Amino acid sequence: MNKIISIGIIGGTGSMGRWFKDFFSAAGHNVLISGRTTDITYADVAKECDVVILSVPIDAAISIAKDIGPLMHKEQLLMDMCSLKEEIVKSMTDNTKAEVLGTHPLFGPFTDSIKGQNVILCPGRGERWLKWIENECSLRGAVVCVMDPLTHDRHMAVVQGLTHFTTICMARTLQKMNMDACNVLSCSTPVFKINYNLIGRLFAQDIDLYKSLINKNKNFKDVLEIFISAMDEGKDALLSGQDESGTMFMENIREFFKDTCKDALKESNKIISALYS
Template sequence: MVKMNVGIIGGSDGLGKTLVYYFRDEFNVFITGYNPEKGKRAADELGVNYIESNAGLANISDILVISVPIQYTSEVIREVAPFMKSGSLMVDVTSIKEEPSKTMAEVLPETVEYIPTHPVFGPRTTSLDNQVIVLTADKKGEWYPKVYNYLAGKNMRIIETSAKNHDFMMSIVQVLTHFSFISTASAIEKLSVDISETEDYESPIYNLMIDMIARIVSQNPYLTYNIQSRNNYGPKVRNALADSVIELRDVINNGDEEEFIDIAIKATKHMGDIKNALGRSDKAISALSYEYTYLNNSIGQEVGLKHIYSGKIHVGILESIDGKTAVLKDGNKTKKLRIANIRILLPSELYQWKIDNWNTKTESISCVFPKNVHVETIEDTVMNIDNIIDIKLTDAYNGPQIDDDSISLTFEVTGLDKEDIENVRKLFTGFGGIIR
């Protein structure tokens, strides 16, 4: 089966680079980048193809993805539209939809389909599973059901709406929340507050809030500004927030308790399903507490820690928890891993990782047992020993060297290391056996 060509303009950075990871195993992926040297390095790193020209990329692509900063999206669409193949598809992935939708409708020929999209996740996302993607197609052609089914097959949450409605929703989801978070961070900076000192007094909710604010503030400020400035509903929601802040400030400064309570109750009622909100936030708090407690109880024991971004697994003896860092001893090496960036492997996951990555040991053990010994009981008991992978009977012998009331059994035992196999020998003697 011939793979389709997927071109990503802007595939050397940000979300475009993340999309390469998802597409490269199923399609022939080609990318361009604003900086040719950086683009070539990214293509080599990702194992895909680099093309110098956006127009050249458009000319060979069955699906062309526009993944450039918002302020350049319409310009790039106009640049490549004349070079798109007949029967191909153009997709953009910006968080503003009205402007690129209008541009595609104006400049693309009838023979080229377009689907403006908004993947509502960032470059740090490690899986498409359960992630939201919004489709704002003006009309649905032959490509649309193929794209929809592909996304559904990745277990994504697909929202179909108009570009106008999308931008209004994102004025709440992005513009309002980002504006309020950045305003809070700015106020903290103006107050010259030492965030690290506040952590001594922090509650779990404060901890989560500060983490979310830091996540938003640390994003590319040029991207954040364009999300604010290019959404047509931005002025309305920013003014609404400013009005609410001033109103609430004046109510409190004037000592009007009754008015404050009225505002708070109305706002709470409008938040929808409070029970669900409390449940989700309780889960987040419990997860943070459980993780720290689990690590604290595992000091001195072997643990497996998976880095949530690189996917690398670190295995060793947990020496200590140093502030927000887990200190892991692996042989003669000491590793420090930020707790926020790791996931603790379940015992079954750690066991499977060892099987897949360690050089296992296999030995044959011959042992004389009473003739009435139950072989299946021996095998079942051995398999309950930590780090034993397999045991199978390879020989049963009761020749002249063996007493009439005894039998010599030979088992092939596979374990993670020699010490584990030695534990099997000890078990055999516990069953009344004599190692030959």
């Protein structure tokens, strides 16, 4: 399928929607944007476009899929960009005869290019458009991975849920200790500075989005329990007063990560160099 496609992006007024409007326009496709206040309605794009993309918050996407799904026919594709997949893929599949594809670009709207970025595809119905989108992304250098929605959400409970949760809790710790930028950055190490920037990065963006990555992921509670038990173990081992137990605890973890540690050291050195260049 190498022809020009008409693509309608619902929520194309938002940050990811605008990013993908530019992406698909640069690829030569015709892109229409629809939002709650645009002249082009959701129904217009559902009736007119080959591909309809839902790029709105997840609750809105689930509800819009119910409204526009019945307007679409089986030659079309209904896809979404939501960060969780189980409910939205079900909502799309249940409410339309069109092909259905859950899509999760694992990058944000400040990314310059799709090259090297991960994109997860969760097929709902049909093969034809799945191949098309795989091609559109991988031709431009994305790393595309196909998986079922449940597996996706389980991974995201760690990749997004745990990552953002620990950032929020680190921020809360600094707040409780009244360690703001004025009194902490002058004595920061490069690694602390990166962590500090990651806190700022999160709170500079849409809090509701981050909140939903944690509290709408059904798998997060299990991850959190494991995390809390790991903290307890760490506390026992490292604060036991016996140096050896801390060493054994950390050696055991190092054994799990093995050679990847050396690569991670190289990669993180690049980040630190970029921070001071």
